[in-house]
Amino acid sequence: MPVIKETTNKTQCFHCGEPCLTEQIRLEEKAFCCEGCKMVFQILNESNLCEYYNLNENPGISQRIKIRKDKFAYLDDEKTQLKLISFRDEKQVHVTFYLPQMHCSSCLYLLENLHRLNEGVISSKVNFTRKEVDIVFFSTSTTLRKVVETLTEIGYEPYISLNDLKEKRPGLDKSMVYQLGIAGFCFGNIMLMSFPEYLGIDASETALRGAFRWMNFALAIPVFLYSALPFYRSSWKGFKHRFLNIDAPIALAIIITFVRSAWEVISGTGGGYFDSMTGIVFFMLAGRIVQDKTYRQLSFERDYTSYFPIAISVLKENVETPTQLPDIKPGDTMLIHNEELIPADGILTKGRAFIDYSFVTGESLPVLKEVGELVYAGGKQTSGNIEILVVKEVAQSYLTKLWNKEEMKDEATEKNVSFVHLLSRYFTYIVFTIASATAIYWAINDSTRIWPAVTSIFIIACPCALLLSNTFTNGNVLRILSRNRFYLRNAQTIETLAQATHIVFDKTGTLTTPNEQEIEYDGSPLSAFEKNQVAALASSSSHPLSRALAQQLKYDGNCSISNFEEIPGKGIKALIDNKIFKMGSYSYITNSHDKKSGTSVFLSIDNELIGHFTFSNQYRKEVPELVQKLKNKYALSVISGDTESERQRLQDIFGERTTLLFHQKPEDKLNYIKYLQQKGEIVLMIGDGLNDAGALKQSNIGLAVAEQINNFTPGSDAIIEAKKLGFLPRFFQLCNANRNIVLASFVLSIAYNIIGLFFAVQGNLSPLIAAILMPSSSLSILLLTFGASTLFASRIGLLSFKKPD
Amino acid sequence: MSVIIILLAVSITVAGVFLFAFLWGVKSGQFEDDISPASRILFDDKPSSTKTK
Numbered sequence: 001m002p003v004i005k006e007t008t009n010k011t012q013c014f015h016c017g018e019p020c021l022t023e024q025i026r027l028e029e030k031a032f033c034c035e036g037c038k039m040v041f042q043i044l045n046e047s048n049l050c051e052y053y054n055l056n057e058n059p060g061i062s063q064r065i066k067i068r069k070d071k072f073a074y075l076d077d078e079k080t081q082l083k084l085i086s087f088r089d090e091k092q093v094h095v096t097f098y099l100p101q102m103h104c105s106s107c108l109y110l111l112e113n114l115h116r117l118n119e120g121v122i123s124s125k126v127n128f129t130r131k132e133v134d135i136v137f138f139s140t141s142t143t144l145r146k147v148v149e150t151l152t153e154i155g156y157e158p159y160i161s162l163n164d165l166k167e168k169r170p171g172l173d174k175s176m177v178y179q180l181g182i183a184g185f186c187f188g189n190i191m192l193m194s195f196p197e198y199l200g201i202d203a204s205e206t207a208l209r210g211a212f213r214w215m216n217f218a219l220a221i222p223v224f225l226y227s228a229l230p231f232y233r234s235s236w237k238g239f240k241h242r243f244l245n246i247d248a249p250i251a252l253a254i255i256i257t258f259v260r261s262a263w264e265v266i267s268g269t270g271g272g273y274f275d276s277m278t279g280i281v282f283f284m285l286a287g288r289i290v291q292d293k294t295y296r297q298l299s300f301e302r303d304y305t306s307y308f309p310i311a312i313s314v315l316k317e318n319v320e321t322p323t324q325l326p327d328i329k330p331g332d333t334m335l336i337h338n339e340e341l342i343p344a345d346g347i348l349t350k351g352r353a354f355i356d357y358s359f360v361t362g363e364s365l366p367v368l369k370e371v372g373e374l375v376y377a378g379g380k381q382t383s384g385n386i387e388i389l390v391v392k393e394v395a396q397s398y399l400t401k402l403w404n405k406e407e408m409k410d411e412a413t414e415k416n417v418s419f420v421h422l423l424s425r426y427f428t429y430i431v432f433t434i435a436s437a438t439a440i441y442w443a444i445n446d447s448t449r450i451w452p453a454v455t456s457i458f459i460i461a462c463p464c465a466l467l468l469s470n471t472f473t474n475g476n477v478l479r480i481l482s483r484n485r486f487y488l489r490n491a492q493t494i495e496t497l498a499q500a501t502h503i504v505f506d507k508t509g510t511l512t513t514p515n516e517q518e519i520e521y522d523g524s525p526l527s528a529f530e531k532n533q534v535a536a537l538a539s540s541s542s543h544p545l546s547r548a549l550a551q552q553l554k555y556d557g558n559c560s561i562s563n564f565e566e567i568p569g570k571g572i573k574a575l576i577d578n579k580i581f582k583m584g585s586y587s588y589i590t591n592s593h594d595k596k597s598g599t600s601v602f603l604s605i606d607n608e609l610i611g612h613f614t615f616s617n618q619y620r621k622e623v624p625e626l627v628q629k630l631k632n633k634y635a636l637s638v639i640s641g642d643t644e645s646e647r648q649r650l651q652d653i654f655g656e657r658t659t660l661l662f663h664q665k666p667e668d669k670l671n672y673i674k675y676l677q678q679k680g681e682i683v684l685m686i687g688d689g690l691n692d693a694g695a696l697k698q699s700n701i702g703l704a705v706a707e708q709i710n711n712f713t714p715g716s717d718a719i720i721e722a723k724k725l726g727f728l729p730r731f732f733q734l735c736n737a738n739r740n741i742v743l744a745s746f747v748l749s750i751a752y753n754i755i756g757l758f759f760a761v762q763g764n765l766s767p768l769i770a771a772i773l774m775p776s777s778s779l780s781i782l783l784l785t786f787g788a789s790t791l792f793a794s795r796i797g798l799l800s801f802k803k804p805d
Numbered sequence: 806m807s808v809i810i811i812l813l814a815v816s817i818t819v820a821g822v823f824l825f826a827f828l829w830g831v832k833s834g835q836f837e838d839d840i841s842p843a844s845r846i847l848f849d850d851k852p853s854s855t856k857t858k
Contacts, residue, residue: 051848105844112845128841177831185824189817211810215817 013037017058036063040155047116052106059106061155068337074311074322075145093139097158102131118150162308162325180285183227186219187278197271198768213265220274224258228281246467249428253462260455276770280464283778287471308343325394332390336381344377344390345397351386355379431461438761453763460756465749465777473785477738480793485721486731493717496701497735499682506687507640510705512617517548523611533576540564541572580606622726624653629729639664669695730796737792745781752777
């Protein structure tokens with residue numbers, strides 16, 4: 001076989017940019033890493049779409065993992081189709097797909113030219129922000145399945161999950177933006193038209209003054225009836241649950257201000273406070289939108305259905321029939337293909353299952369299961385096809401039940417109420433007390449002033465400044481944190497995080513990284529040349545252990561490798577420089593039935609056992625520093641499901657005062673958290689994946705460490721990207737600062753309220769004072785909160801990062 | 806005096822036009838995706854998709 005020796009080892013795939021391991025896949029001077037990439041190039045080349053490669057360098061997506069030919073057979077099913085498409089008539093079908101692979105302008109170019117690849121496609125329009133493509137196609141000349149297959153062929157496999165089977169989620173809520181727009185329009189105009197009133201209009205021009213007043217009245221109506229709706233709704237909801245939430249005083253203030261102002265205009269006694277009222281609505285709506293926008297960045301509402309496929313092959317009398325997941329019954333035989341997720345618990349009846357449970361447990365090494373063993377849902381089969389006899393329905397499976405159990409708990413335990421809400425409740429009571437005291441006072445002294453005094457108290461004592469301070473500080477902090485890859489479920493979490501006293505770490509997957517393995521070699525020493533040969537063998541396989549080994553040994557590309565063979569679950573072998581290299585389990589290498597388990601990989605050259613590699617998880621390099629920083633402020637614990645073998649090492653890192661617990665089952669972890677909470681600690685649990693879900697949920701804040709933000713992390717209040725773990729102390733600092741900033745702006749807004757109330761109780765709050773006080777308080781709060789939190793974040797170095805690309 | 810009333814009407818109308826433009830922009834989804842139109846304009850051969858809707 002010809003080997004291209006002269007090229008360097010750094011050849012990049014023309015399509016996807018990954019390093020090419022062999023030099024043999026070439027076309028027109030262009031190198032490819034795999035046949036898949038080459039094929040995509042050929043397809044694009046035939047359709048004159050090579051502009052794709054000019055827009056960006058190596059824009060493609062690696063095609064190394066082949067997609068099964070009839071994977072999308074389930075899309076021929078009418079019932080499934082109906083769930084996916086958004087619109088259809090006799091000729092056209094409209095459908096929207098989520099394409100997570102989309103990443104650059106080349107993708108945009110290619111996807112919008114889909115009609116050149118598939119004749120039946122009428123148009124395709126990309127929404128890059130949402131990574132979605134809207135496709136319209138002729139149902140006469142192509143089918144949904146063919147469209148999906150076209151997309152898959154060029155490397156953009158649509159992400160179709162069980163979640164799509166549910167009711168279509170409502171589109172983005174735009175009504176609040178409309179409400180804001182209208183409120184802003186009315187606020188601005190009313191302010192403008194209030195000037196004559198404030199500056200003193202000539203007495204001779206009463207007609208003009210009347211016109212201005214009525215104009216203001218007219219402009220205030222849409223704000224009162226439409227823009228302020230969210231506040232009415234929210235306070236009504238709270239009211240029904242016998243809970244005075246922070247929106248209640250706002251709604252009350254809006255209504256009272258409007259009624260009083262309307263009355264003043266109608267009776268001709270004054271101009272009213274329309275500018276103040278519309279101002280409140282405008283600023284509060286702006287705050288609400290900032291809040292919503294921050295939360296939308298990461299949806300925590302995903303459940304298992306977003307990860308499960310929409311349909312799976314079920315064997316019925318030896319015929320493969322695509323079946324939707326809810327229709328799978330116990331007793332059915334599922335056919336799980338390579339790289340597919342197992343959606344229901346069952347017994348393995350055929351084939352060798354080699355299951356990757358990383359989605360559930362975070363453990364990246366696949367687990368071997370033999371025929372007859374029970375297989376839990378949530379694992380991904382990684383080699384060959386298997387058949388599974390379903391024991392439990394999808395909705396009854398262990399994983400889904402765990403999820404459902406949590407949802408139940410979610411409703412039962414409302415986590416402690418925000419101090420803002422507490423304060424707002426007191427606020428409401430205080431306002432009512434002041435109002436009634438004033439009413440009594442004026443009833444005795446001058447009964448004509450009851451009405452103006454009491455109404456102006458409600459107008460001025462609006463908690464909007466209080467609420468804005470919270471919204472904007474939290475919003476800004478959440479934004480800063482999420483740009484640092486630390487995502488919080490809600491603003492409440494910031495407050496709880498600032499109060500945490502005890503931090504509990506899980507070991508596997510949290511302190512250790514599943515991506516980097518520590519590899520030790522035992523056996524007769526290998527020469528540099530042999531090491532390179534082993535690397536060549538390892539780099540030909542996509543098994544996680546082979547990849548780790550290849551990463552460590554670094555293949556330089558100068559071996560002739562042929563006859564590569566991979567036996568899933570056992571090992572790999574190849575002819576390298578005319579020697580037979582074999583790597584794999586002990587039984588595979590020695591042909592014996594001896595089962596030496598553990599994560600050791602044995603190596604033989606020409607059927608002679610040379611040695612073995614031992615893999616162990618490595619601690620994340622940030623851990624020692626992180627622990628050093630946290631040790632003084634918080635009590636720490638480490639809980640692990642593993643054996644005590646690591647005790648000494650952990651003790652060295654964590655020091656004497658840290659509690660180390662081993663052999664902990666998920667229930668034990670949960671109980672330990674409960675125990676700490678009974679001692680009055682506010683517990684932050686840092687764990688990963690689903691096996692910690694119970695403990696994460698029980699703790700005051702469950703922080704999930706995810707290699708990928710899209711991992712499955714039920715029960716967590718926060719998600720942190722593993723790489724950013726070292727930043728944790730800074731994040732805590734920011735959360736603490738957040739509390740102080742909110743408090744400071746609370747003080748400021750209370751000062752404003754006192755000034756306003758001073759005028760109000762006397763019954764001489766002029767619209768001018770209200771008009772100055774209201775916007776200036778809102779604006780100064782906005783400036784203070786936003787400025788202070790940004791300043792603090794930049795001081796502790798949370799803003800010095802590149803823009804996310 | 807009446808000229809002020811006219812001015813008032815005109816200014817409200819102009820502001821109303823801007824309000825309408827804003828609402829229309831939101832409705833047609835101009836604020837939802839601010840990345841793709843920017844790159845789309847750079848492609849030489851316009852995808853035919855833009856004319857069909």
